[in-house]
Amino acid sequence: MKVIVLGAGVTGVTTAWYLHEAGHEVTVIDRQPAAAMETSFANGGQVSVSHAEPWANPGAPFKVLKWLMREDAPLLFRLRADPAQWRWGLQFLRECTPARTRHNIRQIVSLGLYSRGQLQSLRQRTGLQYDQLTQGILHFYTSQREFDDAQAPARLMREQGCELDMKTADECVAIEPALAQCRAKIVGGSMTPSDESGDAHRFTQGLAGLAQQQGVRFLYDTRILGVQREGQVVTGVQVADAQGVVRIERADAYVLCLGSFSRGLARDLGISLNIYPAKGYSVTLPVTAPEQSYSVSLTDDEYKLVFSRLGDRLRIAGTAELNGYNTDLNLLRCEAIVRRVRELFPNMTDGQGAQYWTGLRPATPSNLPYIGRSVVSNLFLNTGHGTLGWTHSCGSAAAVADIVSGRVPQVDYGFMGQPAPQRWWGGAVAAT
Structure with missing residues (x-):
């Protein structure tokens, strides 16, 4: 299957890698001249499963005031x-609330443990140093x-x-x-x-280089102008290259990994993301x-x-x-x-x-990212990771690759568009 990944930060590049490993033909589109030049450029560097207590917790309202x-x-x-x-x-x-905080901690820890294991396995397979x-x-x-x-x-x-x-x-x-x-x-x-811990920028650029060597196509210096949709299907992405030439890139499936800018593109497709x-x-x-x-x-x-x-x-x-x-x-x-x-x-x-x-972190109120199938049948989401994009990147990418491939992910997380109990209550809804 042909898949286009929108965004070449740590989430987009890891998504492209796992999709390629799953046997798909992958293209990555990003407006920057190289991978990991925005939010993934100089983050804190922690792969922190233990950083699982969300910003939203019972003590937060008083602290915010x-x-x-x-x-x-x-x-x-x-x-x-x-x-x-x-x-x-x-x-x-x-x-x-205490109940929501406990629920969110469980989800964040589950995804974090899975993701850290995926990162360690990837490092062993590729020899990446960062x-x-x-x-x-x-x-x-x-x-x-x-x-x-x-x-x-x-x-x-x-x-x-x-x-x-x-x-x-x-x-x-x-x-x-x-x-x-x-x-x-x-x-x-x-x-x-x-x-x-480790340098997310160096990791992402190294992985992008390996992916490119193995046939993943990267379109850098390419602006996304809009997404074409017919009914419940995305039919193409309108882009402009560095010379200003406008064209349509087409695929069978599309994965949205644009971080904080995911909300605007999703809104144009009638999808509401609280990022x-x-x-x-x-x-x-x-x-x-x-x-x-x-x-x-x-x-x-x-x-x-x-x-x-x-x-x-x-x-x-x-x-x-x-x-x-x-x-x-x-x-x-x-x-x-x-x-x-x-x-x-x-x-x-x-x-x-x-x-x-x-840099702009794509935050959701709960700290839970949007991962899975959207209400548009061939558009998948892997965005909204907030402060844990580096921590959750490999796990969420592996899970999205499974979902795109028609498999059930191996981690207990509330993925969007999946049968209960793997559906997150706070998933994307039709925009109003």
Whole structure:
């Protein structure tokens, strides 16, 4: 079968890879000159099954109100006259109940465990190298209340099969000695020894290169102008190349992997996706003091920052700003990340040589991505992964390849367009 994948970020490229492995003839279309040049370019680098508690949880409404006027807030709503933002926000509040939070954690852990296994298998088959480290992820807390509140979600994750152990402050320092610089602030932590980290940009470009060698067709510098539809069938994609030449690309099936831009294209087809861009920031620093620098990937709960070691680089990323499709780099938010890094690790860096980046994460209110068949018969969705696109990329891609091929995915997740119990209640619906 001929399949067109729309988007060449980490989700689109992994989708193309697994579709090709399933025997399909695959074309990938992206407006950028290469793979992974937008949201996948400089993310936090964590493959984090343990990062399964969604933003929407019972404690979130109070925190959002507390952070509303803080420019450096971990989650910042910039209220706009935007119906999509208000719709997203109202559904976010509905997801904050204990029952919805438990449901969403179970789904996120299930997909994460499957995806991490798929990534490990793919790496073994291909030999891809992307500054990966398999030393686990250590989540540390500097608030006793937040540490206490983390116990119940941790128990639920363990029940779902996530290996996650609570640690004392001294045990955290023993796992990552660089934390000795801020030992007085730490009240405890949790360790997921099977989690990983790595450079998603390097991984995606490497996998795209391998896929191209094996016959996957990549159309870079190609803008998607629109999608043609007859009844319940997509008949083609209208595109324009770098020279402005317009043509129609046709296939038997199409997979939407356009991240935050999926909502607009889906709307044109009569499909409503509750995806809103959550602008995230990252700072990349050179390793200038190796003996004082972390090597175990870390998560700072209070500031919602993740830390990954990528070879001779330190990547620190986090925060979410809901401000439409604005991609301006807010230096205040970037500098706030550097201040926190220097506060935690005063001997690690002076902040010199920092490279700042921002990108739009495709967030759903529940943190659950849209994966599966849409209401248009030959259009499939693999989008809305929010902060977990790198973590869930291989698993969601393998599942979509199964669904496109007429097989039932091997993971217990609420896929759209699948018979119950694999149907997610929050799937795509006809647009109104």
